[in-house]
Amino acid sequence: RSSDSLALYLGEEPAWFIQARFRLSLSRFHLSMAPPSSRPSPLPVANGRLVILYASQTGNAMDVAERVGREAKRGGCPDVDLLSMDSFNPSCLPGEGFVVFVVSTMGQGDPPDSMKSFWKYLLQKHLGSQWLEGLQYAVFGLGDSGYQKYNFPAKKLDQRLSDLGAKQIINKGLGDDQHPAGYEGALDPWLQPLWQSLNETNTSILPRIIDIVNPNMDILGDANVEVIYYGAPQDANISDSMGLIGRARSMSPALKFHNDGEPQYMLAFPNKESVIACWIRQGSLPRPLPSIPLVLIGPGTGCAPFRAFVEERTAQAAVEPTTPVLFFFGCRNQDSDFLYKNFWLNHAQNHGVLSAEKGGGFFVAFSRDQHQKIYVQDKIKEQSERVMNILCSNKAVIYVVGCSTKMPADVTAALEEVICQESGNSKENVSEWLKTMKKAGNFIIEAWS
Numbered sequence: 219r220s221s222d223s224l225a226l227y228l229g230e231e232p233a234w235f236i237q238a239r240f241r242l243s244l245s246r247f248h249l250s251m252a253p254p255s256s257r258p259s260p261l262p263v264a265n266g267r268l269v270i271l272y273a274s275q276t277g278n279a280m281d282v283a284e285r286v287g288r289e290a291k292r293g294g295c296p297d298v299d300l301l302s303m304d305s306f307n308p309s310c311l312p313g314e315g316f317v318v319f320v321v322s323t324m325g326q327g328d329p330p331d332s333m334k335s336f337w338k339y340l341l342q343k344h345l346g347s348q349w350l351e352g353l354q355y356a357v358f359g360l361g362d363s364g365y366q367k368y369n370f371p372a373k374k375l376d377q378r379l380s381d382l383g384a385k386q387i388i389n390k391g392l393g394d395d396q397h398p399a400g401y402e403g404a405l406d407p408w409l410q411p412l413w414q415s416l417n418e419t420n421t422s423i424l425p426r427i428i429d430i431v432n433p434n435m436d437i438l439g440d441a442n443v444e445v446i447y448y449g450a451p452q453d454a455n456i457s458d459s460m461g462l463i464g465r466a467r468s469m470s471p472a473l474k475f476h477n478d479g480e481p482q483y484m485l486a487f488p489n490k491e492s493v494i495a496c497w498i499r500q501g502s503l504p505r506p507l508p509s510i511p512l513v514l515i516g517p518g519t520g521c522a523p524f525r526a527f528v529e530e531r532t533a534q535a536a537v538e539p540t541t542p543v544l545f546f547f548g549c550r551n552q553d554s555d556f557l558y559k560n561f562w563l564n565h566a567q568n569h570g571v572l573s574a575e576k577g578g579g580f581f582v583a584f585s586r587d588q589h590q591k592i593y594v595q596d597k598i599k600e601q602s603e604r605v606m607n608i609l610c611s612n613k614a615v616i617y618v619v620g621c622s623t624k625m626p627a628d629v630t631a632a633l634e635e636v637i638c639q640e641s642g643n644s645k646e647n648v649s650e651w652l653k654t655m656k657k658a659g660n661f662i663i664e665a666w667s
């Protein structure tokens with residue numbers, strides 16, 4: 219994978235958490251991304267022009283769009299325009315010939331912020347079934363099949379474009395965080411036929427298609443790894459970026475934030491002069507009422523929103539009765555990445571909201587502190603009786619937050635096992651029950667890759 223992302227909790231504002239994205243470019247080819255405001259308005263349609271419009275919240279769709287752009291350039295496309303959807307005027311769409319859309323999914327099946335007004339425009343009733351007659355398009359969506367509304371924005375966009383008269387170049391591609399290779403598992407098999415179909419439709423778009431379909435690796439030169447800073451000084455260059463990411467994970471409370479022009483937030487590493495651009499957005503997790511008993515599962519940076527939950531419940535407990543909270547946290551080592559250690563330990567004693575006196579509990583899985591790996595799902599199984607007691611209480615809610623690769627599926631399986639064992643119900647019944655919980659918004663998974 220060519221990128222990594224990191225979610226950090228911004229202590230001062232409990233309802234927010236921050237995502238900083240580190241982008242590692244593995245190729246010499248990189249399309250520059252000017253701020254949206256400095257983009258020229260779309261050109262009149264020219265022969266061989268390809269527009270790539272992306273809508274991304276945490277950067278993956280932008281990475282995909284950039285790759286599409288790089289490959290089109292390599293194939294000799296004379297005019298590639300790569301734009302975030304919110305810097306493209308949707309009324310210009312009928313004037314375009316070929317557009318590739320790359321859109322991700324946020325919240326509960328919602329489009330990213332940058333797609334919202336574009337989408338609203340497309341939904342206008344007066345746009346008839348011939349409005350996009352001259353347009354040929356392809357859609358690639360990014361999502362996570364662990365969510366109920368899997369890849370909804372891409373699916374809806376594909377349907378709407380077709381309803382407006384546009385012609386599909388190729389069936390939509392759907393990237394899935396649950397795939398062992400992440401969204402790239404669907405991207406690679408989608409790109410080759412895209413280029414071939416595009417070339418069959420109009421040969422002036424990709425005069426050197428052979429360079430994409432059968433690339434000559436010599437022209438790429440040596441792969442080099444660099445961190446790309448948006449808006450940071452030209453000379454900013456960090457060679458040990460992976461080390462920095464690792465350190466940032468364990469030191470997030472020490473990070474400083476500067477409000478520093480475009481892009482809005484810069485993240486400064488302690489003892490480093492370099493800064494990395496990042497952005498802040500409001501988390502989409504529903505905030506639980508004090509009367510709702512909670513089972514929180516948040517390994518790694520997944521603990522970020524739960525810190526806000528615990529703080530909030532502590533404040534509520536001072537003025538009204540509150541219900542118990544169980545929190546399962548996981549990290550590699552007790553000594554290296556036990557995020558917010560003192561915070562959790564303080565709340566787990568002296569009648570804190572995670573303390574046994576309050577009916578709560580704090581359980582940590584240190585995966586690498588012993589020979590055999592231990593994860594949050596193992597801790598959930600160890601505490602099966604307590605988990606079951608909470609789930610049996612009125613209106614309990616389960617939150618699972620963190621890495622999307624295997625964790626949500628493993629945690630769901632552990633919960634199933636615990637409930638089967640404690641209730642004596644069949645696996646089928648329990649799995650149905652969890653699905654009902656999900657539908658009712660009482661079993662919430664927020665995961666990222």
Ligand SMILES: Cc1cc2nc3c(=O)[nH]c(=O)nc-3n(C[C@H](O)[C@H](O)[C@H](O)COP(=O)(O)O)c2cc1C
Nearest residue numbers: 274275276277278279322323327361362365368369
């Ligand atoms: C807060 C959050 C909510 C998400 N909600 C959904 C969802 O409802 N359906 C879905 O298919 N994927 C969902 N995803 C998965 C993302 O669409 C997926 O990780 C994608 O690669 C993100 O792309 P981006 O970085 O371009 O925004 C969600 C991810 C996050 C972080």
